[in-house]
Structures are given as structure tokens and as C-alpha cells.
Amino acid sequence: MAKKFSSKCFIPSLAYALLHVSMLLAIVGMKGVQSIGVCYGQLGNNLPSKQEAVDLYKSKGIGSMRIYFPEPETLRALGGSNIELIMDVPVDKLQSIASDANAANDWVQNNIKNYPDVKFKYIAVGNEVSPVNGKAQYAPFVFPAMQNINKAIADAGLQIKVTTSLDTSVLGVPYPPSQGSFRGEVQQFLSPIINFLVNNGSPLLVNVYPYFSLSDPSIKLEYALFTLPSAEVTDGQLSYQNLFDAMLDAMYSALEKAGGAALEIVVSESGWPSDGGNAATIDNARTYNQNLIQHVGNGTPKRPRRPIETYIFAMFNENNKDGDETERHFGLFYPNKDPVYQINF
Template identity: 40%
Template sequence: MLWFSKKNEKQRMERLSLFFFLISLLAFADGASIGVNYGRIANNLPSAVKVVKLLKSQGLERVKVYDTDPAVLKALSGTGIKVTVDLPNELLSSAARHQSFANSWVQRNVVAYHPSTQIEAIAVGNEVFVDTHNTTKFLVPAMKNIHAALVKNNLDSAIKISSPIALSALRNSYPASAGSFRSELVEPVFKPMLDFLRETGSFLMVNAYPFFAYESNSDVISLDYALFRENPGVVDAGNGLRYFNLFDAQIDAVFAAMSALKYDNIKLVVTETGWPSKGDENEIGASTENAAAYNGNLVRRILTGGGTPLRPKEDLTVYLFALFNENQKNGPTSERNYGLFYPDEKKVYDIPFTVEGLKDYHDDRSPATGGRQVSAPVEGGSPGGSVSKSLTGNTWCVANLQVGKEKLQAALDYACGEGGADCRSIQPGSTCYDPNTVEAHASFAFNSYYQKNGRQMGSCYFGGTAYVVTQPPSAYSIPFPLIYFLLLPTLGFNFGAR
């Protein structure tokens, strides 16, 4: 049995935190980004000038607004904060029918502020497919006319056009590999819209809320799976990929829907996601604790974890919803409690928004209690693979092959160095040197570290380059004799402990 002093344990945890920070820097350099939605359906919010100071103080470098309010755009001038503005749904008809209207709108709401206010995108409408005013038919024509107005002002390279869709635009979203758009929207809307996005080098905007899926299916979806906490994951039988959180599965369902229509080269930006800190009695899962866990772990996932299982090399830009609690929003209690901040600018809960802030961030809660196996559908559909609400029995730590060799090598170097894993058996000429691949060596080192630390929560993460499995590693193509040494610690052997 491995023993070490509290002092050594503290030193190891400090080094581990530093390692996560360094890995985060590596991942962040690839283009991952966190922004925030600045909604203003409230009568008690601070001035736009104060809001901009708040954004700067929190290190938030991207903001999305739901209109083009002059006070807000002026306050953002000269700050370096990148801005996404919105053409409201009620203006889609005019923008679609009249190029002159689109030209005037762009001149008045974009050209007048850019480039001092760094407008980088225009959201044409918002969740148009669920709008009760039947504006869907105007969407793509409006997007094209707004783009033509940008071209007229030589801004089409600097500012991209898109339109946020809700996941309700999907016919199927579970499993992720079966993702598909609603058939009645494919020909009239999605194909022309995706053609437009591809031709203009833009991206699809998606609003994704794992909270809604969990709230409606809490009997079959693990809370740990929804909150990015440690869990065995769910294998998608359609693509063979293992998902460790509901967010990734939802996003990959959208990627799969685009791929089904042969649009494989269009990027995606998550324009809204969040979790309410308060809700009505029937809004299962709405709590401050869960909101803090979801948003905090999401920030860590985005800034350190690369892309999704289906597109692992494509880092994501994600906008949290929302900056403030908005007291004049209609609907259930949750609608007024998505805010990260109260109107007095105090945090509803303490989470980081930057790579530097992640250095001191920990979601210290253990997985939710209960050990039964539960299925985890993305949103509706028949339950598929299973995910446990608590880890019991033997578990192993293996490399996440989707993150790429560069990140795996950095994590391997840490595990065998500062991390204190026993890596003698993967040195040249030693028993487990072959196969001589970074993937095989990383799995050996990660599992050594994980087993030595008692399979504790968080000891199989390595900045998103590793994950826990509940079947012997042979099921994950870990070769013999490496598999033998991976299994030894679970059988009661500790070799080379120090």
C-alpha cells in the first residue's frame, strides 16, 4: 500500500494544479473561447459602462447582445471586447423583403460603431424555428441581404452572419450519431442556410441546454453526466465514441445532422448554454450548486478539453447564458435565474472565466449519490448506453486518443515527472516499451498515477487528456503486455511506489 505525508500530498496537488494550468494554456492557444450573453430584460441592471467594467474585470473578452442598443455599443467601444449583435426576429420580414432596409440597418447599427466597437458577428434572428410569428421563411433571405450590406461596406471579411438555432430544430438528437434536422426544415431552410454559411466562411450558431434534457429525463440521465463530473461515460453504438458529458453529445448531434446533409466543413459556435440557479418545484435540477458545477466545469471543459468526440481538433467558442438574473422575463422561475451575477454585480456563485482562473478552480463535489445504472439520452429518443451515478468496483485511467499527440505528450511528461508515476517499465528496452507510441505510454503513465492515488476523483483528468473506464483496458485496444501492468494495481500490486 502506498503511503505519503500530508505535506507531500499537498505538494503533489499544487504541482497537479500547475500542470492543469499549463495544459490549459496549450489548449487555449488552439482557439477555445468563453463569452457571455448580456440580456437586459430587467429594470434593475447596472449601466452599460459599469457592465463593460465588470466584463473586463472578469477577463471576459466576448459578449453577445440581443439588439444593437447605442448605449451598449458605445460603452464597448475601444475595449477590445469582441461583440455579436442581433437583428431581432420582428425585423426579419423587412430585412428579407427590402435590400434598402438591410443596407440602412447595417449602416446605422454596425458601420456607425465598427471597428472601434469590435463587432465580429451578426445573429440574424434567434431560434426562429420556434418563433410563433412564423418568420422562418424570411430567415435565409434576410441573412443574404444583411451580408450584401456588409459587402457593400467592405465588412464581409471582418463580420460573419449566422442565426442561432435551438436543439428543437433536430428531428433526432439521440444518440449523437443519429442527429438529423427536422425534415420539413431541410430543403426550405437548412440546405440554403448551410450553403450560405459555407460560401461566406461563417459558422452555425447553436443554443444548447443540457438542463432541459436533464429536467425532463432525470430518471434516466445521470446528474454527473449532465454536470461534467466524473462518470464512466456512454458509448454511442452508431459511431463507437464514448461521451462523458451531455453537452458534447448534444453538440455532436448537430454535427451529425450537418454531416447527414454533406456539410462536414462548417464550424459551430455555441451561442447560448447555461443552468439556472433557482427554479420552480417541478424544475428538477435547478439549484445554485448545480449551476455552479455546470458552468464552472463547462468553462474548464472548453478551455482545456479541445473539441467534441466527433470533432476533437475543433476547439469551441461558447457563450454562457447569462450575465445577469433578469427580473422581467416571463415564464417559470428558472427563466429569471440563469444569471452569473446579481444586478449589484456580485457573483451568484464563484466560477472562473479564464485559463488563469482555472488554476484555483475545483468542483469539489463527489459524483451524485446512488449506484444504479442509468441511461443517458441526449434529448428524447430511446435510452442507449449506460452511465453510473457513482464509480464502484475496479476502474482504470486511459489516454483520450482524440486530443492529439501534442497534448498527450505534455500530459505524459508531467505524469512521469512531477506527477510521480512509475514509468520505468515504458523506458527503452523495458517490458512495456513496445508498442512505442505516445498513446500506449500515456495510458500506462496515467493509470499508474491514478492507481497510486487511490483512484480518487480528479486523479484521472490530466487536462482532459485522460478518462476513467470501467472495463479492463483490453476493451480499449491497450496491447499486451501493457495490459498486464495496467491491471496489476487493481489486483493489489504496487510496483515502484515512492
């Protein structure tokens, strides 16, 4: 027998339902804000096993990872973990994959399709490759390699976004943010890549490091650390209280000028060293990374209230990294898995 409809019981039920929905949306929103990835660099001779590393990700509730080359032991450890993965095509593979579709098919088969329990999210074809840095010799291969990898993924029946990762050295005008534009030398390189990303609905990966901008004496440490109490920069109608937002919005402005207004940026690396150089202290590293985690859910002044998918560099201190001493001190954890400093993910 059908129950008689009662408006008296409907009103509180509707209110309860709306409350339930609003709570659910709040939880979903919080999850989006708090979803922070961590890059898993492996250039160390004293690092924990791959399984121990993946277990540490899980124990800390870190739901996303980036690796810089397909490493079988890491991929096996990730199987069934539900950790979302950015995996790079390393530069030494770009030329062969760019020139040979079969090489792309083999790479996808061996490193993606053979690991059906791994949650691949993005394939980054090259890291920080451009005509204006030390990897310029690989720049001609990035776009054709992206095309071949994308086709190989589609032919394999997979749905994984293909992209590449840039650094902010591609900007010719980085300031003020609204005037951001790409260097003339990179425009021919970037134009087909931007069109590819727009057409395929893929984001652009960008590595954003306020720390390295401190070489400019006019930049305040507090501006880089997210600790200024008020805006430092006014740019038209927008105000900037931290350097991270200014760098990211300069990249968005450059993309708009280059036909990429529709693109989203994923911050594929950002971090702060805890030792080895100017302002490289444990306290500053903790301050930057904790503030970064808390900040990226808010978007930027140019794109407010749009959470920024962000990956902290890096999980461990890596004693075999080349370059300045700071390069070996970006880890959140020591190789023995003890935290370099406490941080809330």
C-alpha cells in the same frame, strides 16, 4: 565584420528558440481554450448601467459578448473595449430586412458602421427561429435577411460573418449522436442557410442546454453536469461522458447529412439556472458552468482537440424574462454585480 558561424553556439540557441516557440504555442492554445464569452441579456428593470456592465466584463477578463438587439448605449460602452461581439438582428426586423435591401443597408449603417470602435465578430440573423417552434412565422424571412445583411456588410467595406442561431429542437433524431438528423419540417428551411454558411465560411450558432433535457427521467444529473467518472454512452467507436458533447455531436451529424460537413458550430448559449426549478441550484449552476469552461477546449468525441467557441448564458439574472421561473435565474451575477457564485473564467 561578419561574425564567424559557430555550431557550438547554434545548438543551444536552436534549443532555446524551439523552447520559446513551444511555450508561445502553449500560451496561444491556452488562450483559445480559455476564451469564453458571456451573453448580455437586458430583460430586467434593476440591471446596472451599460457602462458598468461592460466594465464588469473587462474586470473579469471576459473577452466576448452576445447581445440580442443593437442597443446604442451598449454599443457606445463597448467602443474601444476590444470585447468581441455577437449582435443579433431581432425577429421584428427580419421581414423588412428580408424584403428590402435598403432596409438592410440602413440597419448596417445605423448599428454597425456608426460604431467603428466596436469589435463585431458575428451578426446573428434571428435567434432560435425555425418552422417548428414559437417563432415559426419569422422562418421565411431568415435566409433572405441573411443575404441582404451580408451584402450590406460587404458594400460597407466591412468583414463580419453573418449567420443565424438555432436551438436543438430542429433535430428530429438527437440520439445516438452519430444518427443525428434534422426534422423533415426544417430541412427546406435549413438547406439554403447551410449552403450560405458553407459558401461564406461562417459558423452556425447553436444554443445547447443540457439542463432542459433533465425532463427525460432516463438522463442522469451527473451526465448533464460533466461529473460522471466514466462514459455513459457508447456510439460506435466513440464514447460520451457528458450530455453537452452528445448534443453537439448530434448536431454535427445532422449537418453532415444536410451538406454542412465543413461547418463549425459556435455554442452561442449554454448555461444552468441557479433557482426556480428541478436541479436549479447554485451548486449545480456553478458546477455546470465551471466544468463547461474547462471542457470546451477539448472539442467533442466527433471533433476532438478542436476548441469550441462558447458563450455562457447569461451575465445577470433578468427579472423581466418571460417563461418559467428558471428563466430569471441564469445569471452569473446579481443585478447589483455581486456574483451568484464564484467562477473562474
